[in-house]
Amino acid sequence: MASLPLTAFEGDAPASPKRPVTVPRRGGVASWADDDELTPRGKLKFRTVWISDTHLGTSGCNAELLHDFLHSIKPDTLYLVGDIIDGWRLKRGWYWPARHNDIVRRVLKLANKGTRVVYIPGNHDEAARDYVGLAFGGVEVVAEAIHTTATGKRLLVLHGDEFDGVVLYARWLAFLGDIGYSILLQLNVYFNRVRRQFGLPYWSLSAYIKHRVKNAVSFISRFEEVVAHAARERGVDGVVCGHIHSAEIREFDGITYMNDGDWVESCTALVEHQDGRIEIIDWAAHHMALRRTAGLAAVEAPAMLEPA
Numbered sequence: 001m002a003s004l005p006l007t008a009f010e011g012d013a014p015a016s017p018k019r020p021v022t023v024p025r026r027g028g029v030a031s032w033a034d035d036d037e038l039t040p041r042g043k044l045k046f047r048t049v050w051i052s053d054t055h056l057g058t059s060g061c062n063a064e065l066l067h068d069f070l071h072s073i074k075p076d077t078l079y080l081v082g083d084i085i086d087g088w089r090l091k092r093g094w095y096w097p098a099r100h101n102d103i104v105r106r107v108l109k110l111a112n113k114g115t116r117v118v119y120i121p122g123n124h125d126e127a128a129r130d131y132v133g134l135a136f137g138g139v140e141v142v143a144e145a146i147h148t149t150a151t152g153k154r155l156l157v158l159h160g161d162e163f164d165g166v167v168l169y170a171r172w173l174a175f176l177g178d179i180g181y182s183i184l185l186q187l188n189v190y191f192n193r194v195r196r197q198f199g200l201p202y203w204s205l206s207a208y209i210k211h212r213v214k215n216a217v218s219f220i221s222r223f224e225e226v227v228a229h230a231a232r233e234r235g236v237d238g239v240v241c242g243h244i245h246s247a248e249i250r251e252f253d254g255i256t257y258m259n260d261g262d263w264v265e266s267c268t269a270l271v272e273h274q275d276g277r278i279e280i281i282d283w284a285a286h287h288m289a290l291r292r293t294a295g296l297a298a299v300e301a302p303a304m305l306e307p308a
Ligand SMILES: [Mn+2]
Pocket: 082, 083, 122, 123, 124, 159, 161, 242, 243, 244
């Protein structure tokens, strides 16, 4: 499950760098790092940052990269767009490394230092939905939000599971796994034996299931369409969501659909620059590039580039 970039990140570098990695002031390796104002301490001063699907409390969470990202930004507003803490997983067994604490602490510190932090619970942290309308440690908990960009565009911000009629089906598939698949093949044999007895033609149950899995791709685009459609109904200019772990910025007939991705597979965030431009940040790829420019000691190197 651990994604490739994180494996590389942990590889020949210290497992947990003592200092947070900060984006270099000059000659930034990523286009978005170049023209954005940096704070005196070298942090990216985005107008807005959206992250979701961090799934804290699971080993799938790329906590090192997420921690590093949160240490590299100083946004005016930070939206936590759901599935931040994985309650489903924690119910099955407690998994909470120190790094996950650091991440929570970092978010609270940002809130304390003037970042407006808005938390929109998702389906994995639905317990937090009981606290909608309240605020904890400067973190507002809301069911959804309307964000107005620097250029006056109104964006609906929500997690996205409310549009996901297939979520139960997807869970069932995940549960099935590989062992399930071979059982399924067996079942297909019996299933068609029975069909033959009734004079019915062969029908591949396994092929049907595989087809449905392949449809995961079309599920994503259908999800995007449905969410964009809902945004249009609400009379906003665009929508920001998470949930499907697939970062995207796409136009649907005048509605901008945006998904901030996740920190389990892709390690992505959506950021709004001071001028209202919104783009996807791929923090894992950014790290790989940093390593390439600065050599193998990349994890240490950016700290030396940090302005005094
Ligand atoms: Mn979700």
